[in-house]
Amino acid sequence: xxxxxNPEKDGSENLSAQIYADLRLKLIVGELRPAESLSIRTLxxxxxxxxxxxxxxxxxxxxxxxLIGVAKKAYRVPDLTSDEAANLFFLRAVLEGAAAxxxxxxxxxxxxxxxxxxxxxxxxxxxxxxxxxxxxxxFHFHRHVYSLTGNGALQDMIEALYVRTGPWLALGIxxxxxxxxxxxxxxxxxxxLRAGDAAEARRLTExxxxxxxQLYRELG
Amino acid sequence: xxxxxNPEKDGSENLSAQIYADLRLKLIVGELRPAESLSIRTLxxxxxxxxxxxxxxxxxxxxxxxLIGVAKKAYRVPDLTSDEAANLFFLRAVLEGAAAxxxxxxxxxxxxxxxxxxxxxxxxxxxxxxxxxxxxxxFHFHRHVYSLTGNGALQDMIEALYVRTGPWLALGIxxxxxxxxxxxxxxxxxxxLRAGDAAEARRLTExxxxxxxQLYRELG
DNA sequence: GTGCTTAAACTGTGATCACAGAATCACTCA
DNA sequence: TGAGTGATTCTGTGATCACAGTTTAAGCAC
Numbered sequence: 001x002x003x004x005x006n007p008e009k010d011g012s013e014n015l016s017a018q019i020y021a022d023l024r025l026k027l028i029v030g031e032l033r034p035a036e037s038l039s040i041r042t043l044x045x046x047x048x049x050x051x052x053x054x055x056x057x058x059x060x061x062x063x064x065x066x067l068i069g070v071a072k073k074a075y076r077v078p079d080l081t082s083d084e085a086a087n088l089f090f091l092r093a094v095l096e097g098a099a100a101x102x103x104x105x106x107x108x109x110x111x112x113x114x115x116x117x118x119x120x121x122x123x124x125x126x127x128x129x130x131x132x133x134x135x136x137x138x139f140h141f142h143r144h145v146y147s148l149t150g151n152g153a154l155q156d157m158i159e160a161l162y163v164r165t166g167p168w169l170a171l172g173i174x175x176x177x178x179x180x181x182x183x184x185x186x187x188x189x190x191x192x193l194r195a196g197d198a199a200e201a202r203r204l205t206e207x208x209x210x211x212x213x214q215l216y217r218e219l220g
Numbered sequence: 221x222x223x224x225x226n227p228e229k230d231g232s233e234n235l236s237a238q239i240y241a242d243l244r245l246k247l248i249v250g251e252l253r254p255a256e257s258l259s260i261r262t263l264x265x266x267x268x269x270x271x272x273x274x275x276x277x278x279x280x281x282x283x284x285x286x287l288i289g290v291a292k293k294a295y296r297v298p299d300l301t302s303d304e305a306a307n308l309f310f311l312r313a314v315l316e317g318a319a320a321x322x323x324x325x326x327x328x329x330x331x332x333x334x335x336x337x338x339x340x341x342x343x344x345x346x347x348x349x350x351x352x353x354x355x356x357x358x359f360h361f362h363r364h365v366y367s368l369t370g371n372g373a374l375q376d377m378i379e380a381l382y383v384r385t386g387p388w389l390a391l392g393i394x395x396x397x398x399x400x401x402x403x404x405x406x407x408x409x410x411x412x413l414r415a416g417d418a419a420e421a422r423r424l425t426e427x428x429x430x431x432x433x434q435l436y437r438e439l440g
Numbered sequence: 441g442t443g444c445t446t447a448a449a450c451t452g453t454g455a456t457c458a459c460a461g462a463a464t465c466a467c468t469c470a
Numbered sequence: 471t472g473a474g475t476g477a478t479t480c481t482g483t484g485a486t487c488a489c490a491g492t493t494t495a496a497g498c499a500c
Contacts, residue, residue: 013291014483016279040452050485055452056279059236063280065376071233072452072491087371094318151307153384156285157377164373234453260482270455275482292461292482 015053019043020060027066027077027163028139029132030170034079038067066163080168086213092161093209099146099154100189100205104198106148112194114144119186131173135166141186145193145205165212172215184208235273239263240280247286247297247383248359249352250390254299258287286383300388306433312381313429319366319374320409320425324418326368332414334364339406351393355386361406365413365425385432392435404428 026032040058044051062069068076080088121137139162146158185208192201246252260278264271282289288296300308341357359382366378405428412421 016483020283037451039450041450051452052484052486056276056483058452059276060280060283063240063283065373069452073493074451084372087373090371091373091377094314098314151310152304153285153307153311153381157311161373236453257481259480261480271482272454272456276453278482289482293463294481 015047015049016056016060019047019049019053020057022047023057023061024066024163027061028159028166029135030166030173031132032077032167034077034167034171036077036167037074038076039074061163064160064163066160077167078164080164085165085168088161088165089209089213092158092165092212093206095154095158095161096142096146096209097202097206099149099151099158100193100201101198102151103145103148104193104196104201106150107193111144111148112190115141115186115190115193118144119184119190122184122186131170134173135169145189169212169215172212176215185211235267235269236276236280239267239269239273240277242267243277243281244286244383247281248379248386249355250386250393251352252297252387254297254387254391256297256387257294258296259294281383284380284383286380297387298384300384305385305388308381308385309429309433312378312385312432313426315374315378315381316362316366316429317422317426319369319371319378320413320421321418322371323365323368324413324416324421326370327413331364331368332410335361335406335410335413338364339404339410342404342406351390354393355389365409389432389435392432396435405431 023032023038032038038058040051040055043058044054047054058067058075059069061067062075065078068078078084118137118141122134122141125133125137142162143155143159146155149155185204189201189204189208192204243252243258252258258278260271260275263278264274267274278287278295279289281287282295285298288298298304338357338361342354342361345353345357362382363375363379366375369375405424409421409424409428412424
């Protein structure tokens with residue numbers, strides 16, 4: 001299975017955007033590991049395009065710190081220190097907390113069925129130890145919540161955080177010793193949203209954002 | 221005075237980054253107006269470089285919504301609707317509020333003299349109706365506060381908001397009817413920081429972030 | 441076997457060209 | 471006078487090449 005891009009069918013108008021989106025998703029679901037290096041020419045070959053669109057996609061990701069780009073050196077997936085990771089999860093707590101608070105006002109019945117389905121997916125994929133699929137379900141759940149704010153800028157910022165924490169989370173999950181220690185607060189978040197309890201939705205969401213940090217501590 | 225870039229002396233390692241930084245600052249201080257269009261080739265000529273570094277800088281700015289980039293159409297400075305502006309200022313309130321709260325713990329005496337100087341600059345430049353210089357001083361003040369958090373990701377995110385609101389603020393300021401209506405909360409913020417009152421620092425910072433919105437309402 | 445040197449392979453970066461779509465402006469015809 | 475239409479100019483996009491650092495690996499000396 002090659003990663004070849006089809007310029008005709010894909011919605012995006014230019015190749016750079018497609019490659020950018022593809023790599024971005026791979027980061028979110030942890031398909032790219034920390035410290036992994038990405039070469040423009042190698043990727044260009046995989047995507048079956050020239051180097052040009054790839055370099056723009058990589059530079060774009062580097063500009064939002066989703067990748068590290070040093071001049072004349074290969075782009076790399078950041079290998080976060082615990083401090084850096086803590087900073088990112090703090091931001092997720094702040095932004096997603098605020099988002100959950102706002103979302104309460106806009107949520108509808110159809111949203112709950114969707115959110116519940118995402119939680120089901122998370123449980124299934126967690127049981128199968130399918131790290132990428134789990135992180136994708138987790139992302140879908142949270143994205144649906146913060147998309148209810150209708151604040152596009154807020155959504156973009158939170159999403160950028162998922163891109164940056166993805167590889168780090170994936171590494172933490174695969175190295176987890178006791179996989180039964182499943183800490184999702186997601187059902188409780190749904191309950192709080194249904195109850196219209198904005199403060200509780202915020203508190204639970206903030207707590208969930210710190211789950212990633214606990215992953216780290218368990219590793220020592 | 222041309223904008224020519226000097227690859228030797230500038231700290232950045234590549235031209236793209238220098239052009240990116242230059243345009244970014246121009247956006248922050250409102251030197252680029254909403255709906256203004258930026259052409260790759262024109263900018264390349266001004267900076268005295270080829271089109272390549274410019275296109276990467278523009279794409280990068282577009283990726284963080286500091287510019288609008290539609291395929292095959294000229295890049296433009298976004299012309300924010302009032303809703304979009306409200307979203308951005310809401311985010312500034314959330315992030316800068318949280319930052320101020322954290323900053324209280326890390327602030328030192330030397331910081332107060334710096335902050336006071338920025339406030340002086342703001343008053344002077346406001347009196348002279350020098351919009352760009354005023355926005356720069358304002359930016360310096362806020363940047364110094366949120367840089368005290370030591371959270372690099374947080375700093376980047378807030379800064380990205382200043383890039384996006386800059387052109388819009390500049391337009392609001394120059395169209396302001398009663399220039400005496402000066403609404404800075406900055407001296408009070410300094411006082412709250414000095415008193416170690418994190419909650420008050422947060423409240424005042426949040427209030428200050430909404431100042432931009434009031435600008436808009438005054439215009440009708 | 442170990443350490444140093446050197447050469448080859450690989451890295452991003454910048455410039456230049458070809459191309460296709462968008463916008464603009466002048467011209468024509470009603 | 472006005473609307474339609476054509477060509478010209480301008481737009482970003484992608485490919486290809488040359489170049490200069492960086493990294494890697496092989497080879498040589500000790």
